Amino acid sequence: MPLRINIDMKYLLPLMALCLFLVAPNPTSASELTALQLQEYCSETDKGFLGEEFDIKKAHECKGYMMGFFDTMIVTEKFSKKPMFCVPESLPKTQNTLILNSWIKKNQKIAGRTTAAVALYSAYLQAFPCK
Numbered sequence: 001m002p003l004r005i006n007i008d009m010k011y012l013l014p015l016m017a018l019c020l021f022l023v024a025p026n027p028t029s030a031s032e033l034t035a036l037q038l039q040e041y042c043s044e045t046d047k048g049f050l051g052e053e054f055d056i057k058k059a060h061e062c063k064g065y066m067m068g069f070f071d072t073m074i075v076t077e078k079f080s081k082k083p084m085f086c087v088p089e090s091l092p093k094t095q096n097t098l099i100l101n102s103w104i105k106k107n108q109k110i111a112g113r114t115t116a117a118v119a120l121y122s123a124y125l126q127a128f129p130c131k
Contacts, residue, residue, distance in 0.1 A: 044058040084125070087124065100120060102123065
């Protein structure tokens with residue numbers, strides 16, 4: 001007989017976050033990553049797209065952080081039953097850095113102390129509000 005575990009839905013999201021925290025390779029640095037640091041990492045990704053020499057470790061940090069951020073938004077949307085922001089399907093993933101850069105340019109005074117997650121959320125909320 002299969003083992004069944006009933007979990008109240010209000011506990012599922014924190015449980016998932018805890019699991020991600022426990023398996024992250026360096027959870028301390030990920031949680032403290034600022035908008036400016038993410039911009040630096042993502043600039044390496046942009047160099048790679050242009051065929052320039054780049055730091056592959058920083059490029060992977062950018063890609064991993066972006067993937068984790070958007071995965072979290074998808075899970076959050078599933079539980080809240082409403083989209084966090086409305087990104088057009090046609091928008092290429094390479095635009096993620098431009099959206100972050102735009103937010104940093106508008107918020108230079110706080111970008112160095114704002115976490116990357118808050119900056120990304122704010123950037124996408126401003127750029128792609130749901131109507």
